[in-house]
Amino acid sequence: MLEFKDATIEVGERVLVERLSLIAKDGELTCVTGPEGSGKTTLLRALMGFQPVKEGFVSVDGELLTVLSAHAFRKMMVYLPQQMQLLAHAITESEPVEEQTADEYAVWNAVLPSADKAIAPKPLSAEEIMLLAEKTLRDAENKPIVIADEPTALLTPELSMRMIQLLKAQAAMGKTVLVASRHPQMIEYADMIVRL
Template sequence: MLEIKDPSLTLGGRELLSPHHSFIVYEGEILCVTGGEGSGKTTLLRVLMGLQPLDRGFVNTDGDLLDERSAPYLRREMGYVPQYLDLPDETVEQLIEEYLYMQVNASHRLNQDHVLAQWRAMGIDKAYYQKRVKDVPRGMLQWIMISLIAVTKKKYVLVDEWDASLNRQLVMMALRQMADNGAAVVVVSNDGTIYSGCQKHVALSEWR
């Protein structure tokens, strides 16, 4: 369970979050966050990860209060796909190995075979494994990150707006499968197809 309760956050003199943006996402549920440009969608995800403190209110994960002390520990259970990726100049293979052998993921004992099996299920060409990160389209990098979150079975999944090149139906199928496997999922999108596929919704501002 991922909860934000009575939040209040003002940045640059503008109120981005207020108590009516409170919500709870339970295991097996997908919540869609909508809003116009600059409405605070990415900021909300940062709040849920403990990277942006609230002025008032709190974030709770299964009864554990997320604060500056607990956030690093609780983020181990979170998978995050940003809208824009600033990744190092290395190969996809190196990036994946670093991800799998991080202390937080080491207990899963995963290797390349597990990742490639997930890629086959998601239609990702294994040729990307040897490509340099800078040569992989942004949408595909996001799709690869979703595959890593899926294979490591993160408890909380946060997905910012993704590149228009990605197939919405495939993305929703992947997120739905993660939710069915017990994840609480929060996805940012103004796409009506995505919106209609989510059980819960939070609007940060009016959208068309």
């Protein structure tokens, strides 16, 4: 279970999320939606401990998420980033990526390229994105929390439905699934909708 209680999140001088309270329950798909720039991705970053909340708190299974505890909580999470090409090494035969220090892009799902390096991974096809999402979730079957940022954004209508079914199946296994999305089908199939 993930909880935001009266959480206010600022980026620079701009308040993106103000006094938000929500509970994303185990066994449900929760969709955070809103217009572009409304703070959906920032909310996910706060949940993963990369963006502090100015007021209120974030908790995971009833335990307060702090700067010191965030790393431990991230080990419970599997993350499907909006830029899925950051995970592309998992489906290619390229050389293994050298171990990096834990940074924003290297703490989930095995080893990701470091954000410090100038990387420009080639774009993935819709089919590759879907394959990568399936593999990532399969490899993290023991993680009880799934976080996805706009997982259907670059998919065809057919693959979008397959992605929704994949995420719903994760929730059916008792996992907490939190998705940031503006996709109408994702919103329609969510168990709970939070509008920013």
